[in-house]
Amino acid sequence: MTKLDEERPASFCVSAPGKVIIYGEHAAVFGKPAIAAALSLRAYLQVTPNDDPNTITLDFPDIGLSQSWNRHDLPWEDIKGYIQRSSSDLKPLVTPELIPEITDLLSDALDDIDNRMHYVLCHCFLYLYVHLCSHDTLGMHFTARSTLPIGAGLGSSASTAVCLAASMAYLGGHVERPVTGLNERVRSPHNKHHAIISPADFIDEWSFVGEKCFHGNPSGIDNAVATHGGAVMFQRTVSSINPNVRTNMRNFPPIKLLLTNTKVPRSTAELVGGVGKMNIEFPQVSQAILDAIGHLSNEAYQLMIRPGFAEEELLILQKLVNINHGLLVSMGVSHPTLEQIKVITDTNKIGATKLTGAGGGGCAITLIGSDVSEEKIQATIKQFEVHGFETFETSLGGKGVGLLHESDVSLETRDRVFSPEVFQSLGSRKEIENLAGVDQQVWKFW
Numbered sequence: 001m002t003k004l005d006e007e008r009p010a011s012f013c014v015s016a017p018g019k020v021i022i023y024g025e026h027a028a029v030f031g032k033p034a035i036a037a038a039l040s041l042r043a044y045l046q047v048t049p050n051d052d053p054n055t056i057t058l059d060f061p062d063i064g065l066s067q068s069w070n071r072h073d074l075p076w077e078d079i080k081g082y083i084q085r086s087s088s089d090l091k092p093l094v095t096p097e098l099i100p101e102i103t104d105l106l107s108d109a110l111d112d113i114d115n116r117m118h119y120v121l122c123h124c125f126l127y128l129y130v131h132l133c134s135h136d137t138l139g140m141h142f143t144a145r146s147t148l149p150i151g152a153g154l155g156s157s158a159s160t161a162v163c164l165a166a167s168m169a170y171l172g173g174h175v176e177r178p179v180t181g182l183n184e185r186v187r188s189p190h191n192k193h194h195a196i197i198s199p200a201d202f203i204d205e206w207s208f209v210g211e212k213c214f215h216g217n218p219s220g221i222d223n224a225v226a227t228h229g230g231a232v233m234f235q236r237t238v239s240s241i242n243p244n245v246r247t248n249m250r251n252f253p254p255i256k257l258l259l260t261n262t263k264v265p266r267s268t269a270e271l272v273g274g275v276g277k278m279n280i281e282f283p284q285v286s287q288a289i290l291d292a293i294g295h296l297s298n299e300a301y302q303l304m305i306r307p308g309f310a311e312e313e314l315l316i317l318q319k320l321v322n323i324n325h326g327l328l329v330s331m332g333v334s335h336p337t338l339e340q341i342k343v344i345t346d347t348n349k350i351g352a353t354k355l356t357g358a359g360g361g362g363c364a365i366t367l368i369g370s371d372v373s374e375e376k377i378q379a380t381i382k383q384f385e386v387h388g389f390e391t392f393e394t395s396l397g398g399k400g401v402g403l404l405h406e407s408d409v410s411l412e413t414r415d416r417v418f419s420p421e422v423f424q425s426l427g428s429r430k431e432i433e434n435l436a437g438v439d440q441q442v443w444k445f446w
């Protein structure tokens with residue numbers, strides 16, 4: 001082995017799922033409980049060494065972004081004084097708000113970016129990079145692909161933030177490689193009473209910072225699901241002292257969901273901002289709506305964990321879906337296309353529909369009735385297609401953040417799996433899943 005080989009950092013890929021919020025979006029931002037589950041649609045981030053170890057390269061073809069920086073041009077010295085570190089192990093600490101001085105110091109590196117979406121992504125990348133990596137981290141090539149629709153309410157921002165946080169936490173030496181395979185149980189459950197944070201919680205915390213870069217005031221539910229996977233009941237703690245409450249729902253009931261994308265673009269930041277305005281304009285009205293959503297999430301949770309979940313529970317869950325949608329409409333976050341989906345599913349009597357995620361376009365979910373025939377569902381999907389809507393087939397409750405290390409991939413396929421060019425050129429969702437996934441069994445999960 002030559003000296004150069006020894007110094008060459010290893011290639012790896014990280015991946016995190018999107019999510020579907022079943023009850024409680026928007027209210028989650030204000031500390032009300034919400035229920036969400038991981039999707040099988042995921043974001044993938046390939047990280048490979050650059051030929052020039054001084055260059056940091058980003059290729060995010062899903063949004064048409066190619067960007068690079070010389071690592072020596074980042075203002076490491078000026079930023080150093082603003083980064084807070086743990087006194088015990090010197091790991092960087094998340095702060096309740098983004099540090100404006102750091103954002104300001106990064107503005108030179110972002111100067112030449114005039115596309116808003118590119119700017120937000122690059123700011124998020126650099127903000128996490130200067131905290132989690134260092135001047136000495138060799139320049140890598142970060143290439144991202146997602147099988148999730150972007151800006152459609154399925155948490156693409158959070159799964160991207162989780163991939164960025166996980167890759168940098170690993171590069172920066174803050175977390176070890178995961179060791180748990182796809183079908184294995186976590187070998188050494190983290191002791192909650194132990195002072196040291198688990199790798200998954202470290203990634204969760206830093207991806208929350210990434211979500212803040214994407215949309216200002218996130219609740220944390222999306223990045224929690226993208227990190228930990230499965231299905232959760234989540235409640236943000238509005239005081240900064242207590243941690244958020246995240247209850248895993250291991251026995252998530254076998255509910256059948258139809259996930260339909262209106263394909264109307266919208267921005268979570270704007271929709272969350274709109275609800276914030278309503279809260280200031282009509283505080284009592286707004287509070288009553290948010291409280292009502294919190295109550296219905298609690299009711300739904302009790303039903304979902306009831307042993308012997310059956311028809312009776314499903315019917316009540318459907319009623320709660322309808323109430324939840326009505327409350328979201330009253331908050332001004334629906335869209336005529338989402339109402340069209342609701343009219344079609346109600347007319348066809350296939351189930352109860354609500355918007356999911358931030359709304360304003362994006363996706364709706366339909367909780368399908370137990371007696372609805374497959375023919376009826378297919379006829380409804382055809383009707384959606386006429387309106388230009390797209391229906392996704394996806395399963396709920398999958399794995400959270402994972403890592404595929406080059407040493408886990410055979411020598412014959414390694415060059416292909418870790419080639420940025422090949423990764424960027426992949427066409428279909430299946431191609432992305434298969435190449436980045438190789439054999440799914442090889443991935444390890446934190």
Ligand SMILES: Nc1ncnc2c1ncn2[C@@H]1O[C@H](COP(=O)(O)OP(=O)(O)O)[C@@H](O)[C@H]1O
Pocket residue numbers: 043060062063117120121144145146149150151152153154155156157158160214215266267268269357358
């Ligand atoms: N694959 C991706 N490549 C680059 N940026 C992405 C990707 N996925 C998500 N993003 C970022 O997330 C933003 C969308 O987030 P958001 O408005 O919260 O919608 P959602 O999270 O529902 O998809 C995009 O504008 C982009 O900045």
Ligand SMILES: C[C@@](O)(CCOP(=O)(O)O)CC(=O)O
Pocket residue numbers: 024025026027028029152153154155156157217218219220221222268272356357358359
């Ligand atoms: C509206 C909200 O509840 C969910 C936003 O989800 P998405 O970005 O639309 O996938 C905001 C949040 O909880 O951070």
Ligand SMILES: [Mg+2]
Pocket residue numbers: 155156157158222268
């Ligand atoms: Mg988002």
